[in-house]
Ligand SMILES: [Fe+2]
């Protein structure tokens with residue numbers, strides 16, 4: 001998938017938008033988590049399709065972080081030691097991408113509903129922690 005990115009845009013403007021997107025994504029994921037937590041039967045399909053819908057948004061968001069935020073950190077005077085933590089936070093994108101590409105498509109067929117709920121809840125937890133890490137560590141560096 002390719003995305004059109006505006007490299008002329010000010011980094012602070014980009015970061016503000018990325019933070020807004022975190023709120024928006026977290027809100028959608030909270031809705032998915034809510035469905036997974038209360039055990040109404042049949043609802044798991046709704047949770048999975050919501051998750052699929054939000055995946056495009058999450059992946060596009062990650063591409064922009066790598067292209068613009070990571071680039072700004074590299075170009076800044078931040079030392080290698082200072083940027084180690086932010087690099088490892090941004091590397092979590094790989095796991096996020098793997099979940100959407102290699103796990104999500106097979107979740108219903110391969111696992112019990114209980115396992116599907118557990119996998120989704122763990123993933124949502126991971127993404128939300130990732131967002132917090134970016135706002136605390138990565139964005140201030142850029
Ligand atoms: Fe990210």
Ligand SMILES: [Fe+2]
Nearest residue numbers: 061065131134
């Ligand atoms: Fe992010």
